[in-house]
Amino acid sequence: MTGIRLFNTRTRTKEDFVPIDPANVRMYVCGPTVYDRAHLGNARPVVVFDTLFRLLRHVFGADHVTYVRNFTDVDDKINDKAAQTGRPIRDITDETIGWYHADMDALGALRPTHEPRATDYIAQMIAMNETLIQRGHAYAAEGHVLFDVRSFPDYGRLSGRSVDDMIAGARVEVAPFKRDPMDFVLWKPSSDDHPGWDSPWGKGRPGWHIECSAMSFDLLGPAFDIHAGGIDLQFPHHENEIAQSCCAHPGSGFARYWLHNEMLQVEGKKMSKSLGNFFTVRDLLEQGYPGEVIRFVQLSTHYSRPMDWTAAKAEQAEATLRKWRDLIAGVEPSVPSASVVAALADDLNTAGAIAELHRLASEGDRAGLAGSAALLGLLEPSLGAWAEIAGPDAAVSDLIAQLLAARAEARVAKDFARADKLRDGFAAAGVVVKDTAAGAEWTLAPGFDADKLKGLL
Structure with a gap:
């Protein structure tokens, strides 16, 4: 069996990947808050960890990998959009999930095994909050439930900072009902014009962090293999997930391997609306960029490094993919090349894997190119319509x-x-x-x- 090595953010070392149960390899990736179109940066973790999902399925078998990616469908941004538009919240979230699926499908991303919606797991969140209170790790105050950060000595290990340093160097919400400035909200009260659920602390709704802990526990158990997401989620979201999950289920350890992808730039600059370089995935698709081209550009940079989207890279990617598609026309794919598998198994080195695809193409190994590219979600028939219709008459x-x-x-x-x-x-x-x-x-x-x-x- 191919050995996989992954850089574990929590230990800051590259480690051999040893699943808890090889017959059920489990991975959780934080998904979107569904109030608007996914932008290009949102697509990076989808493409990166879809490739990891493909690798795990190749090594352990498709029936032995469980992949969970959630939808956050209760959030103040969703509430604000509902208030601005007068539309029901469920209509907004259903529509946005449909957009998300269409856009990520266009990038060749496989659907996860489970895609839980936060609002379907409110009972599990309430139960976890009750457990945390009973164990002395959380407290109720003025309709809120807050996690007592000082009760978890390992808090800050993932991000590499102490609680006192975080208080000194960060903006934290100071509220009279908090025992400590770093304590974070697990449950908060809802007014009549906001969605809410009955709870032991009154009508309210969950804090953001408790959602993923409750859903991952319900679908993957107290301990699972991989937790992944963008580096922007490392603190506070992932740090808080670890704290509340480990305290609710002592001895479980929660996730064993933590992977974080770096951020995205556009033409060498941070993507932002103020700079006029902010793109949704749909924007690029409607501008004529094939989803496969977007995927290729995303995978051309190692996930741990900032990725720079440029028009020149997209042009080069399209030319490469068009040439490769012409090369493999009518060919039955073989099993993936060992060199491509080895590159991906080395901390998901997608750039190295693409270099191997270039080698296979140059050597005329058409079947190997087709089979190996599929492991990266490239050159698959379902993504090829753009290459068939784009040529001039x-x-x-x-x-x-x-x-x-x-x-x-x-x-x-x-x-x-x-x-x-x-x-x-x-x-x-x-x-x-x-x-x-x-x-x-x-x-x-x-x-x-x-x-x-x-x-x-």
Whole structure:
């Protein structure tokens, strides 16, 4: 059996992955809060840990891996959207979950084994809160239930900070009912215009952190193998999950291996609406970027490093995938190459695995390329429609050839204004022109618009 090694954030070392039960390997990944479209950064953990899911299924067998990713469908952002739009909360969350599924399906992500909604596990959350109170790790105050951080000596181990350091260096909510500034909310009261459930502490709703602890316990048990998510969740969300889960179930240890993916940038800058470089997955899909191309770019950087989305990377990824798809046309995939499996087994080295795919392609191992790429969720038939329909028809090819000839004539005549107009027209239409010693070569970029070429003759 292939040995897998993973970098465990909690121990800060790369460790051999030894599942608690090889017949039931269990993984939990924190999912989205469903109030709006998933942005490009939200897609990174989906793609990364979908690839880990595929690797685990390959090594241990598809029937021996359980993958849980939740939906947070009770949250103040959802409440705010309901208030702004006048729509029922359930309509908003159902619609958003549908969007999420469509967008992640487009990226080639497999559906997890279970996708629990937080609102279906309120009873389990209340029961866990009661257990924490009984064990002296939580307390009720003014309709709230709060976790007593000082009652868990290991608090801060995941993020590598002491409680006192965190208080000194972080903004924390100070409320009169808290015993300690770092204590966090497990349950809070709800007003009449907010969703709420009956509880021993009055009508209320859960705090964010208790959701994942209750759902993972119900679906995976008190101890499971892997807990994963974005690095932005390491503190406070994952730190709080560990505290409340270990205190509710002493001796369980909760999750044994913690994996965190780094953040995403766009053209070298942090993605933000203020910079105008904020993209949802749907934005990119509607701009003509195939989901498979988005996936390839995401996997081209190791998950532990910041990933930079650029138009140049997407263009190169599309060209590579188109070439590979042409190469494997009509080929029956073989089992994945041992070198690709070894790269993924080495702390999910997707960049190394892609390098191995390039090697297989260069050596003409068409069956090996097809089978190995599938392990990364690439070159699968379900994702290939874009490559089949994106090529130009004869009329478009003839038009581009005429325009390239016109550009060459303008250059010879030193009519630089005309040559520049044609160059800019190609760019606006989505035609990528590359001048070589053998002449001009061209490809079509995502979002190609033939109509923008017609006025250039």
